[in-house]
Amino acid sequence: MLDLAILGLLQEGDLHGYEIRRRLRQSLGLVSNVSFGTLYPALARLEAAGAVRSVAPLAPTSEAPSGPATGSLSGELAALRARRSTLARPKRSKKVYRLTDEGRVLFTELLADTGAGDDARAFSLRLSLGRHLTVEARTRLLERQHDRVALRLAEVTDAASSAELDSYARCVVEHQADTLSNDLAWLERLIAAERASQHQPTTTSGRHAVAPANS
């Protein structure tokens, strides 16, 4: 889960840990701020696995320096110093990570992996990264979530109607049912949209896409 989110962010450019943490909340709609105690070990793990590697800051591939200079002289000097020796980086300076080819493969695997992490957050994350999936894979993702939500809605509706609940407990389960049916309608709209684009394929169908069904 966290690995997938990190790799997803790094698809769009090199980032250091602190910045990744900031964007995890903003971009991917992840509810809680991931703590450093989780994030840094995860990055170290990914680096050890060869999925990312640390590069010198302000390296030319991406994450452009937002103009000719940041206006900060000592910042530029620090960057130069860091560039001078990537390995002998000062103990606690920025450590910028970049996705490797191996990391891209891992990303694809994690994104397509249907079994792992079947909760709502995992679904939101995968859908947020939907542009890296084919139309077919996206549709399947949405359908699976639709089924899960429908099942849960049936359970909740059942509990609300049959059991003897006091007014507060009832109030809670009814709101839960309401939220779930709202989710369901949303999913159905999305599925319909995907189906439409599938039958009437336009321009950007399968670029960056995950192979739909070859295991």
Added chain:
Amino acid sequence: MLDLAILGLLQEGDLHGYEIRRRLRQSLGLVSNVSFGTLYPALARLEAAGAVRSVAPLAPTSEAPSGPATGSLSGELAALRARRSTLARPKRSKKVYRLTDEGRVLFTELLADTGAGDDARAFSLRLSLGRHLTVEARTRLLERQHDRVALRLAEVTDAASSAELDSYARCVVEHQADTLSNDLAWLERLIAAERASQHQPTTTSGRHAVAPANS
């Protein structure tokens, strides 16, 4: 969290672990089935702390045997056998728990404790147990949740408008914002209802209630 849920269920009658697990999902709207590996240690902990004690099944206080007999002769015999020696219970038979006075105190503390467990599930649980709170305590509970949700909604709305998100990520955060504002409206309705009952106090205001503000 789990302790509070267990104590809440036991308020309404003696239960054994297996049954508690079943009801946790149904009654309290808890999303995931609590696993035995969590539940039984929790019960053991509560028993060690004196909040619950195990009693002989079919004891006369509550959890009435649903009729003169269950129709099962051997079941009755097993109950008799169990009643004969509560301490020398056969190794793996039902173990029925009952709330102690100490447990009721603990329940009240956990329910009123505002700081611990500030996530959505903790709120749902507390609201489900709302009848054990005073009007004032319930209102405060709702208001705190309202503030939290409003804050989160502001963050999500902000992220949706400002950041450069692709269509899928945007779709997710927009649905999230929609859900949050729906939650907010629901909370506002509940708060209004509580306020109305507060200014126009009817019959059952403060029974079973937690003292509102004496710490």
Added chain:
DNA sequence: GTCATCATGTAAGCCGTTACATGATTGC
């Protein structure tokens, strides 16, 4: 008597948190 189900428990391990420790940058 045997199989499914009910029921209680233990052990290993994952995932994540808080708290702590440390170093680098930058503004004043």
Added chain:
DNA sequence: GCAATCATGTAACGGCTTACATGATGAC
């Protein structure tokens, strides 16, 4: 220089899950 903030990491711990082991009950 000094404080605030940025940035990286480690250690201790807790909650929860899965997998396993075991026993009791009831239907056939």
